[in-house]
Each structure stands twice: as C-alpha cells, then as structure tokens.
C-alpha cells in the first residue's frame with residue numbers, strides 16, 4: 001500500500017503530546033550546558049503572517065537541534081502587546097484596546113501552536129499585562145533613583161487635532177499622518193532616559209559582538225555617531241543681544257584656512273535675536289521650521305540661507321572677515337548649532353557657496369593637485385595642506401592636531417567629542433502603554449510611586465470617542481495624594497514608549513518571579529541570549545535600547561551582563577508576485593490564475609498584469625495566509641519550504657511550486673521511513689560515508705544558520721538512500737535521516753520514529769554520532785596531463801603509490817591516443833593529485 005503522511009492528524013497528535021509532556025520546558029536547575037535561543041517577539045496585530053513563520057521556523061530548528069546536542073534550551077515566546085494599532089482599532093471599531101489585543105494574542109497563539117514550535121509556553125508573557133508592566137514600572141523607578149531618568153522640556157511634533165505627540169516618521173509633509181492637520185512644534189515636559197551616558201560603552205561594546213552582522217554594527221555605530229574635532233569661537237564684528245561670539249564645532253579643523261562663511265541654525269539664539277528686527281529673517285526661520293530638518297535629508301535638501309549682514313572674524317587673522325548666515329542645513333541640536341563653512345571640502349558648504357557666490361578655496365590636495373580648483377564636488381579625500389600658512393605641507397591628521405593645539409594654547413577653542421546619539425524621550429501621550437509611575441505634587445515636584453503601590457494599573461473604563469489621551473481626561477484616575485506630603489497631587493498620565501517594553505523582555509523570559517522583575521542569579525544562568533533572530537528593521541532602535549537597558553541595569557548593580565545578545569541574525573523577507581487588474585486594483589493570489597504566460601482574473605476571465613515580486617503586504621494583497629497553507633499541506637511542509645531555496649538572510653519568494661515541492665519531499669521521506677529492513681544485512685561503504693558526511697555537514701550548517709544548505713544536503717542523502725540496494729547501512733541511514741530532519745519537520749519525524757518502533761520522543765533523542773573515519777574520502781581523482789594539458793582523470797584509492805599511478809596513466813586509452821606513439825621523456829607524479837607526461 002502506498003504510504004501517505006496525514007499531516008492534519010499527525011500534527012495535532014504530536015503537538016498534544018509535546019504539550020502534555022512539557023517537552024520544551026526549560027529547567028533553571030539543569031546541569032546540562034545551557035542555550036538561549038530567541039526570536040523577536042511579535043506584535044499581536046491580528047494574525048500571524050508568513051514572515052513570522054519564517055523567523056520562528058529558523059529559531060525552532062536551532063532550538064531543537066541544540067536540544068538534540070545535549071543542551072538545556074530556553075526558547076520562549078511572548079507578545080509585544082502595547083502600542084498605537086490597538087488604540088486605532090479602538091477608535092475605528094469601537095473595541096477596547098485590551099480586548100482587541102488579547103483576542104489577537106489568542107488567535108496568534110493558536111496559529112503558532114499549529115506550527116509545532118518547540119517553545120516553552122510556561123514562560124509566555126504579554127507586555128500589556130500588569131504582571132509584566134508592573135515590574136517595568138519598578139525598573140523605571142530604579143533607574144530614576146540612580147539618576148538615569150530625568151524630565152526636560154523639549155520641542156515635539158504636536159498634532160492639534162488628534163491632540164498627541166507624533167514621532168518624526170508620523171509627520172508627512174508637515175502634516176499629521178492620521179489627522180492631516182498641520183503639525184505644530186510645542187514645548188512639552190517629557191521623561192528621558194540617559195542613554196547618552198552609555199554612548200561610549202555602547203560604541204565600544206560593538207567590537208565584542210563577533211556574531212553580529214557587520215551591517216547592523218555599522219548602523220549602530222553611525223547612529224551613536226561619535227565625532228572628534230574642535231569647538232571654537234568666532235568673534236562677531238558687532239555684538240547681538242549680548243552675544244559677542246559664535247561657537248562652532250568642526251570635525252575638520254585642518255581646513256580652517258578654507259573657511260569662507262559661518263552659518264547658524266534657524267533656532268540659534270543669535271538668529272532668534274536678529275529676527276526680532278528683521279521680518280525677512282522671521283519668515284525664513286518659519287520656513288525652516290515648517291520643512292523641518294531631519295538629519296537624513298540634509299545631504300539632499302536644497303541649501304538655503306539668509307545673510308545676517310554680520311561678520312565673524314577668522315581666528316588666525318583679525319582682518320579676515322567671514323559673512324554670517326542663518327542656514328537651513330545647520331541643525332540646532334547637533335554640536336553647537338553653528339558651523340564654519342568650508343566649501344572646498346564639504347559638499348553641503350559647496351552647494352551653499354555656489355548659491356550665494358562665496359569663495360571656494362582648496363586647502364587639502366593629493367600629490368600634484370595643489371593648484372587644481374574645486375568645481376562641483378568638494379574634495380574629501382586624503383592629502384596635504386595647501387594655502388594654509390603654518391599648516392602647509394602637513395597631512396590632515398597632523399594639521400588637525402596643530403590647529404587644536406594652537407586654539408587651546410591661545411584660548412579660543414578646545415578639542416572635543418560630539419555624539420549624534422540623543423537621550424531617549426520615552427513619554428507618550430497615549431493610553432495603551434505602561435503608565436509612568438510618577439506623581440506630580442505642587443509642593444514636592446515629581447515623586448516616584450512607592451514600590452509597594454505597584455503596579456499602577458491602566459483603568460479599563462476609558463473612551464476613545466474624542467481625541468487626546470484618555471488617561472488625562474479620566475474622571476478619577478489621575479487624582480491621587482502625594483506619597484511624600486500627602487497633599488492632593490496628579491498622577492503622570494503619559495505612558496512609556498513601547499520600545500521600553502521590548503528592552504528587557506528577554507530578561508523576564510529568563511526569570512520571572514512574581515515579587516520582582518527578575519532574579520539576577522537565574523538570569524545569569526541563561527543570559528546572554530546565544531542566538532537572537534529577527535528583522536533588520538530593528539537593527540538600530542530596538543537593539544540599541546535593549547543593549548542600553550542591559551548596561552543600565554548592570555550599572556545600577558541589578559544584573560551582571562553587558563551585552564544581551566551574543567549572536568544576532570537578521571532574516572530576509574518573504575516576497576510574492578503582485579497582480580493588478582486593468583483598473584489598477586491589486587488582486588490577491590487566490591483571485592487570479594496563471595495560464596502559461598498570462599495571468600487571468602478568475603471571476604471575469606479578464607487579463608491581469610503581473611507585477612513585481614515584493615514583500616508580502618496587505619496593501620498590495622500579495623499575501624498568503626499561513627493558516628490556509630497549513631490546512632492544505634501541514635506544518636512540516638510549510639516549515640521545510642521556509643528553510644529551503646533561499647539563504648536565510650535573503651528574501652524568499654513564495655511560490656505555489658515551492659510549497660508543492662516541499663510537500664512532495666515530506667511524502668518521499670515518509671515513504672523512505674517505511675523502508676527500514678531489519679533482515680537486510682551487509683555494509684554499503686559509500687552510503688555510510690555519505691551519511692556521516694551529511695550528519696556532520698547538516699550540524700555545521702544549522703549552527704551557521706545556513707538552513708538552505710542543510711536542506712540541500714538532506715535532499716542529496718535522501719536521493720542516495722533511495723538509490724541504494726537494501727543493506728544494514730541503508731536501514732541505518734533511514735533511521736538517521738529521521739533524526740536529521742527532526743529539527744525541521746518535527747511532526748513527520750515523530751511519526752516516523754514511533755513507526756520505526758523507537759522508544760521515547762525523537763524530540764528528546766540525541767543527534768546521531770559522526771564516525772570521523774568516514775568523513776575522509778578514501779578515493780581521490782588524479783589528473784593526467786600531457787605537456788601540462790589535462791587529457792584524462794583517474795579515480796584511485798587514496799595513497800596509491802607513484803609507480804602504480806604512472807602505470808595506470810600510461811595504460812589510459814585517451815593518453816595512448818594523445819601520445820600518438822611518442823615516448824614520454826619524463827613523468828612527474830604528485831601522489832593523490834596528478835601525473836604529468838613530458839614529451
């Protein structure tokens with residue numbers, strides 16, 4: 001009878017058994033070596049999407065493999081459950097953010113369970129529950145006590161219709177992304193975390209992260225943005241409102257003789273003072289504010305300025321005056337909010353100088369280019385100083401140092417380091433987040449909530465029918481007495497940025513006592529996470545914040561770990577073709593059918609156009625629902641497909657043919673697993689060798705997260721087993737094959753294991769041993785050359801003696817033909833490699 005694997009029945013049965021036996025529960029007390037495997041926890045948006053499936057399949061293979069290699073594995077799952085989408089749903093669908101979120105969690109948990117991931121569900125957590133965020137409040141207070149949290153007025157993007165602060169990304173062309181209202185700059189008192197205290201450490205720590213992608217480390221490095229240079233003051237030719245100098249910061253003090261102007265930011269105090277009597281400048285400043293200056297746009301934006309009519313004096317020559325501009329490309333919150341413009345060597349300055357017809361002079365030149373003028377491109381390369389008085393002839397590094405030394409000796413400047421990293425503003429005027437555990441008292445100022453009163457629980461009875469923060473307009477919630485003096489006071493109604501929630505969840509997974517955030521001893525047993533897997537979109541913020549929290553907790557003596565994630569892997573996306581109807585509507589894959597080269601709309605029979613292969617997204621309708629696919633093919637085929645074909649860091653195009661192929665392979669394996677023949681005897685040496693090389697190779701591939709390579713090796717082994725004649729070796733290979741696929745297709749593997757009459761679960765079985773003797777090839781291919789040209793090859797036993805190789809070479813039909821009667825003058829033999837006949 002043709003054996004057919006019934007995934008729907010088998011998946012559910014094994015999932016139930018794993019659940020009942022708590023197979024994947026991690027023990028804090030195990031004596032085995034530990035391994036913590038973690039995928040970035042999902043936001044409960046509604047349903048699992050295929051990107052999650054790919055991400056979690058990868059982590060699962062590693063987790064299961066490490067269990068098989070004798071590790072006590074921690075592989076937890078939880079929910080990053082606070083955030084805006086829940087409030088949007090509340091506004092649009094009139095459901096409470098809490099019920100919307102918890103419903104989504106229930107749905108997505110069930111979906112994940114259907115995929116058979118080896119997760120320790122006993123440690124499941126959701127950041128929106130007081131059992132989690134109450135401890136976060138305690139940690140916030142700990143950081144507050146240690147001076148790592150402070151309150152500061154800062155300018156924010158304020159949406160006057162939604163009555164909320166918007167992140168920069170939520171401001172589109174100066175308008176709120178939801179309301180469309182013109183966004184205002186407002187000064188608000190907000191809470192900040194002192195991440196800048198750790199800038200140096202966070203930068204240095206990157207050097208220790210050998211198992212992180214280079215590109216992620218580079219992105220973090222740029223984000224932290226350490227710049228070493230000179231801060232110095234230009235004297236103003238006339239004082240403005242008591243300002244007699246303009247302080248500037250430059251990373252290129254060596255180019256100081258190339259300066260042709262100075263520029264200040266629109267929000268600079270001198271610009272503000274001048275604007276009081278200058279309507280044009282006031283208008284220009286307004287314009288700068290409206291467009292905003294995100295650092296990223298500076299390179300490309302149109303450089304604009306306003307000439308103040310004032311001049312500054314060059315520090316090396318009291319007679320040398322440079323015009324002072326207010327310029328849109330100068331940021332107020334970087335360096336000193338003012339620059340010296342060196343058009344010859346800075347592209348922004350060059351664009352600006354060309355527009356306002358300012359001098360452009362070269363002061364750094366490579367050998368032979370001393371007199372070459374600078375045209376459209378600023379020269380940023382290496383070279384030596386020219387046109388620079390006492391600096392002439394020096395290389396840039398020495399010149400930098402010489403200028404800094406002079407500035408320090410003469411007292412007009414000093415060497416300094418400037419960071420791009422800013423402190424982390426964590427206040428959000430939102431409901432669905434962790435309440436900030438602070439009480440504002442008119443007498444005592446901000447007072448931390450006493451820990452015994454934690455958690456500060458979000459009130460349930462809130463409404464979303466009017467804009468603004470529901471916590472703020474709740475009738476009673478914010479009215480409390482001051483914990484210090486007992487007078488009437490107000491609770492903080494801002495909640496924490498959800499990035500705070502995800503900055504320590506991996507610590508809570510490792511240890512979750514009810515009376516404190518974690519137990520440091522237990523955390524130490526599991527942390528750091530040995531392998532973290534997630535999307536590259538988190539390369540900067542989430543990973544930096546998580547690194548910061550870990551270091552901050554260490555700094556205040558709560559934890560003894562510096563880096564939370566030893567290994568990081570960022571997986572590629574799952575993509576799919578897109579389809580469009582003639583009227584421009586996007587069509588989903590199940591609305592169309594491909595007929596040859598044509599794509600046809602099923603309902604109407606009309607032609608549709610085939611668009612690009614793109615990341616699956618609801619807006620383009622090019623999504624496949626994991627549930628549908630699991631229903632059709634079972635979890636294992638889906639998992640297998642997610643791991644095959646593409647290297648894990650690359651995008652994986654979802655195709656019907658791909659999942660079909662995976663499904664066929666699952667069935668091929670199932671038929672093979674039925675072919676163990678206890679009666680078959682005899683060895684099959686080549687098959688033994690193939691098997692052991694595969695065991696070894698697959699293990700290495702899984703550890704390197706090269707899942708597609710592991711899959712390819714398993715295909716090859718399956719082919720070899722299928723072709724082999726019955727033997728004891730073949731039966732052993734079939735049994736081992738079940739173990740090899742167990743991390744990837746665990747339900748199929750369990751089913752086969754039971755069917756083979758093996759004891760226990762394959763999930764608990766050890767990874768097969770490798771016999772090192774079988775890893776070495778005992779046959780080699782030897783090249784035979786005539787006059788250095790390849791004419792034939794020999795397959796011989798390794799170590800075949802020289803004279804035997806010579807004899808075999810001369811006996812080769814091809815060689816005899818090639819020599820055409822000539823007798824070799826000399827025969828060169830390199831054992832195991834080649835025979836060269838010289839005539």
Ligand code: ANZ
Pocket residue numbers: 226227249250251252253255329330331332333334335336337338339340341342344345346418
């Ligand atoms: C003169 C100069 C000459 C500069 C030159 C660069 C090249 P990074 O490396 O990113 O730190 N700058 C300083 N403060 C600024 C601000 N608030 N807004 C806009 N630009 C500012 O950049 C440091 C350089 O950016 C500084 O060095 C300054 O221009 C400019 F050939 O000074 B430089």
Ligand code: ZN
Pocket residue numbers: 441442443444445482483484485486487489
């Ligand atoms: Zn008080």
